[in-house]
Amino acid sequence: MDGKRLDKLVEILNPLFAETPTMRLTLQGMGFFPKPARARTFWLGVEEESGALSTCARQCRHVCQSVQGRSEKAIPFRGHITLARHSEMVRAGTLLDHLAEPPDFEWNVDEVHLIQSQLHPKGATYRVLERFTLAGEL
Numbered sequence: 294m295d296g297k298r299l300d301k302l303v304e305i306l307n308p309l310f311a312e313t314p315t316m317r318l319t320l321q322g323m324g325f326f327p328k329p330a331r332a333r334t335f336w337l338g339v340e341e342e343s344g345a346l347s348t349c350a351r352q353c354r355h356v357c358q359s360v361q362g363r364s365e366k367a368i369p370f371r372g373h374i375t376l377a378r379h380s381e382m383v384r385a386g387t388l389l390d391h392l393a394e395p396p397d398f399e400w401n402v403d404e405v406h407l408i409q410s411q412l413h414p415k416g417a418t419y420r421v422l423e424r425f426t427l428a429g430e431l
Contacts, residue, residue, distance in 0.1 A: 294361065294409075302360045303423050306353070306407070310425035313349050316341045316402045318372070320395040325385045326371075332385040336373035337395050346372050349405070378417070403427050 294302070321340040325332035339346070350370045358365045407423040 298360050299422065302357065303407070305356050305360065306423075306425060309352055309356070310349075310405055310427055313405075313427050314343075314345055315427045315429060316343070316345050316349075317399060318346065318402055319399045320374075320397070323376075323389065323392070323395060325389075329385040329388070331382040333379055333382055334375055335377040335385070336371075336375050339372035339374060341372070380414075 318339050318341050320337055322338035324336060324338065326334040326336065341347075347370055350372070354370075355365060404427060405425045406421050407425070409420045409422050411418050411420075
């Protein structure tokens with residue numbers, strides 16, 4: 294994304310996040326993207342009871358697509374933490390049957406980071422482009 298588009302994105306996201314409440318997230322489940330038979334990403338699920346996380350993700354996706362001049366794709370949102378990636382599809386099959394469930398863990402989110410990821414043959418690199426503070430108390 295070029296500098297002008299990034300500036301526009303930040304300009305639109307600032308008030309959006311200023312109105313987004315602080316969230317309480319919990320770990321919930323795990324899985325593979327796109328699916329176990331053709332896995333590239335292993336993840337832990339993240340959930341938030343009020344729906345603020347899903348709303349925030351939907352609004353961010355809309356703004357990002359709009360700023361880039363792209364049409365929106367109907368990809369369902371799945372809050373998650375990526376644990377591992379593989380450059381090629383692998384068969385994860387019944388791997389989840391052999392793993393323990395994630396621990397009960399909760400945390401508060403009061404800030405969102407806009408992160409640029411760049412994929413390289415030796416792995417991805419990540420850079421924080423902007424930080425946004427959420428509106429306030431839970």
